[in-house]
Amino acid sequence: MNKTTLRARTDEDWARELTSEQFRVLRGKGTEPAFSGAYWDEHAPGTYRCAGCGAALFRSDAKFDSRSGWPSFFAPAEPGVVEEETDRSLFMRRTEVHCTACGGHLGHLFDDGPRPTGMRYCINSAALVHEPTDGEPSDLP
Numbered sequence: 001m002n003k004t005t006l007r008a009r010t011d012e013d014w015a016r017e018l019t020s021e022q023f024r025v026l027r028g029k030g031t032e033p034a035f036s037g038a039y040w041d042e043h044a045p046g047t048y049r050c051a052g053c054g055a056a057l058f059r060s061d062a063k064f065d066s067r068s069g070w071p072s073f074f075a076p077a078e079p080g081v082v083e084e085e086t087d088r089s090l091f092m093r094r095t096e097v098h099c100t101a102c103g104g105h106l107g108h109l110f111d112d113g114p115r116p117t118g119m120r121y122c123i124n125s126a127a128l129v130h131e132p133t134d135g136e137p138s139d140l141p
């Protein structure tokens with residue numbers, strides 16, 4: 001699947017592939033309730049992929065406990081895999097974060113994160129699929 005094809009998909013196309021919660025978040029810019037998602041308390045090493053298109057968006061080594069109830073990262077997996085956009089809904093000015101490849105809404109970006117970046121990518125679990133890393137050194141005999 002190339003980027004153009006992903007970006008050209010209609011809501012009907014997405015609705016066929018996503019769960020209703022994934023669709024609500026990724027395509028409807030919804031937000032899951034705090035402490036309700038699958039990954040806010042996930043500590044296993046691995047890669048967090050876009051639930052829409054599978055792009056590698058975040059890694060566990062940039063995940064931190066923000067106590068917000070949403071998975072939080074101080075940096076994306078690679079520069080450019082997520083895009084930012086100013087969101088003026090709800091009478092607030094926030095920075096919205098979406099997947100560069102498919103345009104799916106992921107969450108919001110705040111500037112109160114830890115070092116080294118000072119950034120906090122506050123992401124909905126429903127927008128992510130955690131892919132555990134196999135063969136971690138600590139698991140070796």
Ligand SMILES: [Zn+2]
Pocket residue numbers: 050051052053054055099100101102103104
């Ligand atoms: Zn995506």
